[in-house]
Amino acid sequence: MRLPTCFDQRGAEMVNDKPETVLELRHLRTEFGSREYPLVAVDDISFEVNAGEILGLVGESGSGKSITLRSILGIVRPRGRVAGEILWKGRDLAALDEAALRKVRGREIAMIFQEPMSSLNPLLTVGLQISENLVAHTGLDAKARRARATELLDMVGIPGARDRLGDYPHEFSGGMRQRVMIAIALASNPQLLLADEPTTALDVTIQDQILRLIQSLSRDLGMAVILVTHDMGVVAQTCDRVAVMYGGRLCEVGTTSQVIADARHPYALGLLRSIPRDVAPRTPLYSIPGAPPALNALPPGCAFSARCPVAGPECLDLRPPFETVGQFHKVACHHRFEALAHFNQQEAAQ
Amino acid sequence: MPSISYLLARLLQIIPTFLLVMVFIFLLVRMLPGDPAIAMAEAKATDAQVEQIRHNLGLDRPLPVQFVIFVKNTVTGDLGRSIMLKAPVTEVILDRLPTTIFLALYSVVLAVFLAGPLAFLAAVRVNSATDVVIRSVFQIGLSMPVFYIGLVLLTVLAAQLRWFPVGGYGTGFLDNLHHLILPALSVALYTSAIILRNLRASLIEVLDADYVQFARSKGLSTRIIMTRHVLRNALVSTVTLLGLSIGNLMSGTLVTETVFAIPGVGRLMLEAIFARDYPLIQGLTLTFAVLVSVVFLLTDIVQSLLDPRLRKA
Amino acid sequence: IERGGAMSFARYDDSAVIDPVWADRNPDLWMITSLYETLLRNGADGSIEPGLAESYEVSGDGKSISLKLRDGLKFSDGSAITGDDVVFSLDRARNPDGPWAGLLGSVEKVTAEGGKITLSLKQPDPTIPSILATFNTGIVSKVAFEKAAGANDQEKAKAYFDNNPVTSGPFTMKSRVAGSSMSFARNPNYWRQGKDGKSLPYLDEVDFVVIPDDATRILKLQAGEVDVAEFIPFARVGELRGDANLKMELFPSTRIIYAPINTRDTRKDGSKNPLADIKVRQALNYATDKNMLIKLVTFDTGKPMTSLMSAATQLHYGPEPLYPYNPEKAKQLLAEAGIDGGLDITFTTLAGSADDATLFTALQQMWAPLGVNLKVEQVDNPTRGAKNRSGEFDIHTYGWANDVNDPAQVTGWLGYYKQRQAVGTGWNNAEFNTLFEASNSEVDQAKRKDEYKRMQEIYAENAPLLFLYETPFAVAVSKSIEDYVQTPLGANDFSAAWRAK
C-alpha cells in the first residue's frame, strides 16, 4: 500500500526527530449523574498525540467524543467526574485545580466547540470575543489586538473582516459563526487544538480552506490537533492517525490509511461501509443495524456486542483488550478476524 | 445603543399611558365614597359648611367640566392646590420626591449588592445546603411585612445598638446614606429576595450555556468569565424585573416611609387618599406615571445595551 | 435651677398650616396657641382666665362684651399688639368660609378704641368668653398679615405661615420642613411670667419631628433622640411606665370614644331599623361591659362615660357611669322591644385601627348571648364620614375631643338634630333641641347649668349612642423635661415647660 504523500513526509520527520508526545491520556474516565448510577460518557480511554500530528476522532453520535475533548480541558467539571490521567507535556491535567488549568486553557490547548450557534456569547461582539483571548494570553496592546483579530477572521475566510469585528454573533450565518470560533481558538497559537466537528456547517470549499489552515499550522508550527468529525473524507484528507469510539470506549486506533483502508473493528468496518461510494445512485446504503445503546446500560463487555454481527457469548461479559495489529494500529475486539471476513464477504456479495 | 427611532417611539408611548392614567385616576378618585370636603371637615362641620367647602373646591361642578379643567391645567403644568396641605401640588411633590427617589435607588442598590453575590453562590452550588440556606434566609424578606422587619431593625440596630438614627432623613448625600440605611435595607430585603430568585435561575441557566464553557476553554480568568459572560447574560432578564421593582418602589414605599418617618411621596399618597385630596392624588399619580415610564424606558435601554438582539428598529 | 434649653418633640403628624382661621386638623389646631395668643385663656381648672385682655365684661343684656388689652403687649417682631390687630383677627375668624366661623356666629361687630375691644352680639351668647379663649380667635399681626402674598385670605394665611410669621404667642416659627420637621423658637416679647417670676417661655427652642408610626415614635424616645413622644398607644403605657428614663403622662382630656347608633325608623336600604327602638339601644348599652372594654382597649387608662360629654367638660353632669353592665336587663329590654328572633347589626369600624378591631371583637362576644349577630364592616375615614352623613350605617365608631372650653360644642354635635342630625344618628328630640337652643343664649349661668343637666339626662336615657369610655392623652416624656402639658382640649402647651440647664 502506498503511503499518503503527507504522511510520507511526516513519517520521515518522525524518524529524524523522534516526535515528541505532547498529550497522553491514560485510562480517562468521565462520568455524570449520581455515583451509584453513573452515566459513563468516557470509559477507560487511552491514547497519545504527538506534536504536529492530527489525530482524527470518529464514532457514533453520542459516543463521547466531545466529552473526551472537554475532559482534557477540564470543562466537564464540576458536574462530570474525571478520573485517570491526562498527561500534557508530562503534567497531569486531571490533577490540576481550576486556576492552574486556566493557564493551560486557551494558551497551550485550545478548543473549538461543536455547536457554533450556542458557543458564542450572543451579547458580545465577535471582535471582543476574539480579543479577550488575546488579552488573556498575549501582551498585545489594543491596536495590535485589533489587527490580529482582523487577521484571524481573514484567515478563516470571513469577508470584510475588519468591518465585522463589531458585529454580534446573531448577525453571522451558522457557517460564519463556526469560522469565528475557529479564529478564536487559533488566536493564541495553541500547541494542541481540540477541534470538535469544526466544519460541519461549512460548505466544502470553505471546509477545504479551514482544513488546510489547520494542517499548515500543524505542519509549520508543530501544533497537535485532535479533530472530531463525521466526515470520513475529512479524516482521509486531514488526519495522520484516527481513533474510533463507540459507547464511550475506544475500539480502534491507527494511522489514517490503516483505519480507512484496513479497519478491523466491526464497528469501524460498519461505519466505513455506510459511506456512499461505489454504489449506484438512489440505492440503499449500508447502515449498522440496531440502535445506539444507552450509555448507562452498557454491557460490561464490549459496548458494540449488541449490534455486532460477529459477537460471541464472551463479548457481552469480557471487555476486549487493545491488541496491536500493525505498527501504530490497535484494535479492541475478540473477533476481529471474523469481522474482517464477515465484511469482506458482504462486500463481495454486493 | 438602541435605534433613535425606537427611542422616539418609546418616548411617544408615554403620552397614551399618561392619558389612560389621567382618565382612570380622575374617575376612580371621584368614585370613592366621601370627598375632600367631608374628609377635611371631618365630622365637625355642618352639612352647609361641607357644601361650602365643596363649592370652594369646585367639586359641585359637573364631572366633564371638572375633567376638562383638570386636563387643561395639567397640560399647562398646573396640577392644582393640595386641599390637605393648602399648597400647590407641584411644590409639594417636588419637595418630597427626591427623598423617595433616593430611598428607592438606595434600596435597589443595596438589594443588588445583597442579592448579586449570594445569587452567584447559590447558583454555583445549586441544590446544595448553601443554596437552600441562602434561599430560605431571603424568603424571610418575602414573607415578613415591612412594618415588622422595619421595626425589628429599628429596635435592634437603632434603638438598642444606636448604630443608626431612629427614622427621619438627613441633610446631604452622606448623611442621607446614614439615615436611610435601615429603611433602604428593609425595602431591599424584599426586593433582593425577588432579584435573588430570578438571578439565581438565570445564572444556573447561563452557567450551563455552551458559550460559558467555551469562554472557560479560552482560559479566561474567573472574574472575566463571571462578569463578562455569566453575569451580563443573566442580567438581561433580571433587568426587566429590576425595572418592575423600581417602578413598584416609587409608589410602594409607603409603609416603609411611615415606619421610618420619611417624608416621601409614598406616604404622601397614602395621606392624600385618606384625605381624598383629589388634586394631590392626581398629581402624584401622574408623577408616578412619568417616573415609571422613565424607569421602564431606562430598563429597555439598558437591556438593549446588554443584548444586541433586542436592538430592533 | 436655671430653666431653659431646647426640647424635641415627636409628633404623629405634621401641621399643614398653623393659622387660627384656616387650621382644620388637630395637628394644626393643637399648635395654634403656641404661636398665637388669645384674648382670654383656659385655666388649668377649666375656668376662663385673662389673656392678652386683662379683663372682660359682659353687658347686662348679654348682647355686648368688652375687653381691655394689657399695656405694652408686643408681637414677636417687636411691634405693639393693638386694638386694630384684635379687630382684624376677630373679623378674619368670622370669615364664613373658614371652618370655625360658626363659633363666632352670634357676633355682629367688633370694634376697638385704643386698648378697649367691644364685641356686639346679635343675641346673647354665653359661649363667647370660651370662644375668645379658643385657638380660632388667636391674634395675628394685621400689618404683617396684609403684607403676605396671596389672592385670598386662605392663600395669604399660607404665605404668612410659611415665611416666619409674626406671632403673639409664646413661640415663633424658626424653621420648617413640610412633612417632616418644624422648630419653634422663644418669643422674647411674650407677656406672661412663670411661677418663678421669670418671663415665659423657658425653652429657647422646641424641635418637632414627625413620626407617624407609633412604635417608631416610642423607639425614637427610648433612643434618646427626642424628649417627648405623643399619642402613646395605650397598649404600651404599662411597658413605658416601667422605663426608668421616662415619665408616662396621662393628661386628663375631653376625649370620648362612643358609637353613634342609627335611630332612624328605616335603614338606608329601606328595611325597618330595630335600633329606632329606644329599648333596643338601651339593651345594647346594658349588654356592653364597659369596664372590660376599658381594660381591653385602653389598658385601664380610660374610664366609663357618665354623660354625653367628658367629665372634664364644663357643666358636665353625670353622677355615675352610664348603663353599667347588666346582661339580664339587656335581655329583658330586648324582649320588651319584641326582639326574639335575633338581631343582625352591622358595626362599621375604621379599617386598620387596632382599637376598633378589639372593640368589635369584644362587642361581638358580649352581644352574642343576647342573640345579637354583629357583623363588621371596615371602611376608611372619609367613607365612614360619608356613611355617617348619609345615615348608611347601624352603629359605627367615633371619637371626639372638645375644641372649645364650653359644653355647647360637644352637646350640639352629639345631640342637636339641626346641626348634624345628632352626630348622624338621626335622633331628633324636641325637648333636647329646645333646651339646647335656649342654653345657647342663656346668660344666667345657673339656669344654663340646669338646662345642661336636663339635656344630659335626656340624652343618657335615649341612648342614641353606645356610650363607651373617656380616654386620657397619653404622652411619654423624658425625665429631664418638666411641666409640659397637653390640655384637656388637646392643645400642646410648651409655655411653661423647661429642662434644667
Next chain:
Amino acid sequence: MSAITHTEPHRPSRFRAFIGRAFSRPSFAIGFTIIAFSIALALFPQVFAPYDPLAFDMTAIQQAPSVAHPFGTDNFGRDVLSRVIWAYRVDMQMALFATIFALTIGVTVGAFVGYYGGIADTIFGRCVDAIITFPFLVLVIAIVAVLGPGLINMYIAITIVNWVYYARLTRAEIMTQKSSDYAAAGRVLGYSDRRIIFRHLLPNAMSPIIVYWMTDMALAILLGSSLGYLGLGAQPPAAEWGVLISEGRNFLLTAWWMSLMPGLAIVLTGLGFSLLGDALADLLRPKGR
C-alpha cells in the same frame, strides 16, 4: 398491526417515576411536605388547633409560650397557636385565589401579545405602564366602595393589578420561544396559531412562570395582610397571619410571640412554596439534571 398490542405503556408508570425523581430532591421533598401540611391545616384546623381561636380567656392574657400554650396567648387570652392554625384557612385560600386568576389572565394575554407582537404589544405595553403606575390603594378603596369589603373583592383588586406581571413574564418567554425551531415546525405542520401558542410554546415557557407563581403566593399572603389595613382581606375576628402580626406589633417587646409566631408561619409557608416552585421548574425542564 393491531392497536391493542401497542397500547401497553412503554414503562410501568411515568407518573411514578416522576414522583420518585421528585422526592429524591431535598428541595422538592421539603417544599412538598410543608405545603401538604399547610393544606392539611387549612382544611382541618379544628383537628389540629388545641383551643377555640376566638375564645377569650381573661385569666391568661399575654402568657409567654408554655406547654399549655406553645405559642403563648394574646391580649384577649386567646391561644396564639390555635389562631395561627386557623389562619392557615384564610391565608392558604388567599395564596391561591389572589394568584390563580391573575395567572390565568396574565398568561393568556402575555402569550398572545408575545406571539403576535405589533400593535397588540404596544397597547399591552401602555396598559402595563398605566397599571403599574396606578396607585393600588386608590383602586382597592374604590373596589371596596363599589363592591363592599371582603376577601373576594380583595382577589379582584389584586388580580386587576397582578395579571400584568404574569403577562409580562409570559410575553418575554413566548418571545424567545417563538423563534425556536419547534415553533417553526408547528407552523410548517399547518397548526393554528392558537395551538402553537398554547400547546407548544406555553408549556415550554412555564418554568419561570411557575417559579414566579409560587413566589407570588407568598407575596399574596403578604399583600392580603397589608390590605387588612384597608378593611379588605380577612374580617375580624377571624385570624389571619398579617392581622395577627399587626395585632402583636404593639407588644413587640412585651409579648414578642404574638407577632413572631404568625410571622414564622408566613416564612415557613412562603419557603414551602418557593422550594416547591424551584423544584417543579427544575423537574419540568425536559432534560432535568
Next chain:
Amino acid sequence: MLTVEPAAPLLSIRDLSMRFSKSRSLSDTLAGRPRQIVSALNGVDLDVMPAETLGIVGESGCGKSTLARCIAGLHQPSSGDIRFEGQSVIGLKGASRRAYNRRVQMMFQDPYTSLNPRMTVRDTLREAISVHHMREGAAIDRRIYELLDLVRLPDGAADKYPHEFSGGQRQRIGIARALSLEPTCLVADELVSALDVSVQAQVVNLLLELQDNLGLTVLFVAHDLRLVRHVSHRVAVIYLGAIVEVGPSEALFSRPRHPYSQALLAAAPSLDPADRRRAPALSGELPSPLAIPPGCPFHVRCPHAAERCRTEKPVLRPVGGGMAACHFAEAISGA
C-alpha cells in the same frame, strides 16, 4: 423519470428574492449611514418536478435555508413568486396556509430543537394527525404505529420524549411527523449534517424508500456532495442567493458547467488518504451578502473571470443537459 421530464412542475419558483434589513444602531443613524440590507436570495428561478429529489448545494450563508423557509412559508419573500401546482402560495393565511403546509413539509436541520421537548413521540404524532383529520379515533393510534414502523422506530418509542433519543432517531421522529400529514413535497434542510455516517445512511435509506413508495418530492439541502449525488435526481447549485447551475445529478457531478460547481466538486474531500490535493480549489475574497459584487457575483473568486464578468450578470441558460449561469460555461466545461 430521469430522462423524461413531466410537463408541469410541482413547485415553480420565479425570481424569488429575500432581503433582510439589519437594524441600525443609534450611532449609525446619527452618522447617516444607510440601513444595511442582506440579500439572502437574489432572483431564484427553480422548477421542482413531482416525485423528484432535487439536491441543493452551495456555500454556507448563500441562502439555502432561506430558500427552504420561503418554500415552507416561514419567510415572506421580498419579491418573486412561488407556485405550488400552479397556485401562488405567497402570503397564504389561515386555513389555506394550513392546507398548503399539509402538502409541503419542511424538516429542520436540528432534529432536537424542532421537536417540542415536552411532548412524547405519541403526542407529537397524534397532534399532527388529528389536527388535519388524517385519521379519526382509534385509527390514529394505529397510524402512529404505522408511521413509527415506517421510519424504523421501535413501538416503545411512542411514549418517550425527544431527549431520550439519539440524533438519528430524532431525525426519524421528525420525518415521521412530516409524513403523518401525507405530504406531497418534503423540504429537508441539512437533514443529516449532524449525524454520523451510519446514521446518515439510515436516514437516507429511509428517505429513498419513502420516496419510491409514496412518490414524494424532496428538496434535499446538504453540504455533503457525496450524499447529494447519491440521493438526487437533479441538483441545483446556489451561490450568493442565486442559482448558478442546475441539472441532472450525474451530469452535474461528472461534468459541472459553472466554475463554482467545479470548485465545489474539486474541494470535496476524497476518501482516499493517498489522494491529498495540494492546491486549494478556490482563492480570493469571499463576498458578503451585504454587498453583492456587480456583474457575475462569482467573478471575484473565479479563475476564469474576464472583463465581461465584472460588468454583466450572466443569466441562467441551458447548457448541456442542464442550465448554468456563466458567460463562458461552454468554454469552461467543454475544455
